[in-house]
Amino acid sequence: RIYEEGRESIPEHPYLFETDVEIWLIGSSCKSPVERFWNGNNKIYILQKARHNEESDPLEESNADGATYAAELLLKESSGPVALPVRRAKQLISLYTMVQNPNMTHLKISELVVLPPLWIRCDGSDPEHTCWLGAEPLKAGNKITGISFYMVTCDGPTADETYFANLDELKMTHKMKHHSSIVMTKGFAQYELIRDAAIEDTIVESESNIYVDIIWNAVDKILETPPLISAATLNITLESGNPRSPVHQLYRELQFLLALAEGLKTGVTEWPEPSESESAVELVQEFLTGLKKELDGYCISGNRNELEKIKCDTAAVDSSIKSIYSERGDLDFAEQLWCKMRSKCVSSYEELIKCFTLIIKSLERGEIQPWIHQGSSSLLSKLIQQSYHGKIEVISLSGITPIQMLLEIGLDKMKKDYVSFFIVKSKRCLLFQDYFISTSVDLQEQVHRVQKLHHMLEIMVSCTVLLQFKHENLFPLTQVCMKYYKENPLNEKHVFQLPIRPALIKKFYQNSHPEIWKVDISSGHGPKEVKTTWQVSTNPPGEHMTSNNTGLFSDSTVNASSEERMYFITVAECSQVHFT
Numbered sequence: 001r002i003y004e005e006g007r008e009s010i011p012e013h014p015y016l017f018e019t020d021v022e023i024w025l026i027g028s029s030c031k032s033p034v035e036r037f038w039n040g041n042n043k044i045y046i047l048q049k050a051r052h053n054e055e056s057d058p059l060e061e062s063n064a065d066g067a068t069y070a071a072e073l074l075l076k077e078s079s080g081p082v083a084l085p086v087r088r089a090k091q092l093i094s095l096y097t098m099v100q101n102p103n104m105t106h107l108k109i110s111e112l113v114v115l116p117p118l119w120i121r122c123d124g125s126d127p128e129h130t131c132w133l134g135a136e137p138l139k140a141g142n143k144i145t146g147i148s149f150y151m152v153t154c155d156g157p158t159a160d161e162t163y164f165a166n167l168d169e170l171k172m173t174h175k176m177k178h179h180s181s182i183v184m185t186k187g188f189a190q191y192e193l194i195r196d197a198a199i200e201d202t203i204v205e206s207e208s209n210i211y212v213d214i215i216w217n218a219v220d221k222i223l224e225t226p227p228l229i230s231a232a233t234l235n236i237t238l239e240s241g242n243p244r245s246p247v248h249q250l251y252r253e254l255q256f257l258l259a260l261a262e263g264l265k266t267g268v269t270e271w272p273e274p275s276e277s278e279s280a281v282e283l284v285q286e287f288l289t290g291l292k293k294e295l296d297g298y299c300i301s302g303n304r305n306e307l308e309k310i311k312c313d314t315a316a317v318d319s320s321i322k323s324i325y326s327e328r329g330d331l332d333f334a335e336q337l338w339c340k341m342r343s344k345c346v347s348s349y350e351e352l353i354k355c356f357t358l359i360i361k362s363l364e365r366g367e368i369q370p371w372i373h374q375g376s377s378s379l380l381s382k383l384i385q386q387s388y389h390g391k392i393e394v395i396s397l398s399g400i401t402p403i404q405m406l407l408e409i410g411l412d413k414m415k416k417d418y419v420s421f422f423i424v425k426s427k428r429c430l431l432f433q434d435y436f437i438s439t440s441v442d443l444q445e446q447v448h449r450v451q452k453l454h455h456m457l458e459i460m461v462s463c464t465v466l467l468q469f470k471h472e473n474l475f476p477l478t479q480v481c482m483k484y485y486k487e488n489p490l491n492e493k494h495v496f497q498l499p500i501r502p503a504l505i506k507k508f509y510q511n512s513h514p515e516i517w518k519v520d521i522s523s524g525h526g527p528k529e530v531k532t533t534w535q536v537s538t539n540p541p542g543e544h545m546t547s548n549n550t551g552l553f554s555d556s557t558v559n560a561s562s563e564e565r566m567y568f569i570t571v572a573e574c575s576q577v578h579f580t
Helices: 086-098 167-178 248-266 280-292 304-314 333-343 349-364 379-387 401-425 433-437 443-467 471-487
Strands: 015-017 021-026 044-049 118-121 130-140 143-158 184-195 209-217 231-237 496-500 516-523 530-537 567-578
Touching: 086 118, 086 130, 130 567, 167 516, 167 530, 184 443, 209 443, 231 443, 248 401, 248 443, 280 333, 280 349, 333 349, 333 379, 333 401, 349 379, 349 401, 379 401, 401 433, 401 443, 433 443, 433 471, 443 471, 471 496
Parallel strands: 044 118
Antiparallel strands: 015 021, 021 044, 118 130, 130 143, 143 567, 184 209, 184 516, 209 231, 231 496, 516 530, 530 567
16 A cells, blocks of 8 residues: 555655554655665665554554554654564564465465565664664566565674674675675775864864765775775765855855845844944945045056955955965955945944945946946946946835845855856856856845855865865866756755765875775675675664764764774675575
8 A cells, every 4th residue: 555655756754554663665766774785776665663652562453544644653853763673573574575475375465566675673682683674575577586585783883803704704604605606795985084073162063074985896805995996986065154164254245145135035134233343334435435536437446455455354264275265356346345344244224225325426426437347237236337327317225125235236246256266266167157147037046046156165165175176176076066056956965976086085094994894795696696794884774773873983084083993793684585
């Protein structure tokens, strides 16, 4: 029933079986909790203990309709999945197998259905400490020919390597169990290259992480360092806003832009506290007075020191960081105005009106003829262009108009900032740039796309600073990010993946302890392939095995410590039963 209903769409909530089991149907597009031990890409069932009635008899019949969503089964955010007793899991595996066995004629099943693979969370209550049991139908066309059974056991954590297996012994055990004369080995290692950790005495709550997955063939020994001919994939998850980031000033600028956008949308703007020094109005008045004294109104700025001061205010970072990201040197009048009003943080709606009133009066009187970038689309830019011809339209500085005007010049400025980085700094053409800087969509969507650009910038800068990436490495990563963000909304928890040569990052992992290291020993081909997996990992192989699902060493950084690492030791074994 669950399988048939899941053909249309994957259910968001579990089903109740009898009184003690939750059944989740997981789609092929979702992350599989058993991906380390099973490489299928189809729908799967995940079975676990139902939390609404933990004291119930496992065999007691329930009057509840298992085909309907059970409201009492809705997951609480604070709680993780709960495992079933191993004995109960074995019973469920037996039932699953029987209903798909064509030889079980006494069950009088009119039509056998090939069900998705089944995986059950186990509580490790048996001597082997089983944490997962799995079963998968073997098929020849649409006909079921047998079942593959999986058993995953786990011990630890421990730092004592005497508990680690010997590779030759693992291979011999596999050969004897499966009557194989030839086995293949495949290695996998995951290294954490950087994780947000401590800033002075505080811990940053962040999902930011850069790690690498490395795969290679022909493993020689347990815990060997991957050879340089391996295939490696960089995995990047980055949340914006780290105060240590070289582009944190730009992030703060973006936050001001977002506050304006939110105010435009809701009608309520959160204004910052007034500055103790000179106000934004006074700063704008000084700026206009300086322009009035200029004989050449088409200069970027009448006072070169003025522009340098803006650059200093908006990018207060050291020289090494400026080489990665620095304020543009071609700020026009509107962009300089944005920098001044942002740096002094316009603290009220009334103050904003006063600032724009000063500017418009100066334009009307012809006291200034400031230079602006060609193609600027803001209302203020249009007024400036009109002033070149001696007449500007009358606008009412009421309602949302002042906020929209400030938002527009901020959007123009920040778009140019990001384009400057991706084209000039990365020395690459910005593919899809029309999408990211388009003015044909409404202001809210433009702001959303600027947020995407900032997230991409944070990723590029982090890889430049932390991994010393060069332009040739940044280019393919930029394309990966842009392709994703042209098709998806902002998602700072998304894992961006980039194939990479291990030689480029070897210095960050070659003397480090892996987060995960495993070897697959396999024999047979196609549907008859069987596999034994031996793995060590800093986290247990299932969420149901611990209440603290973070790594045992949370201070991993680039060039990780050489301390002994505590590992969970996991073994996954496979066996097959053929019906005919």
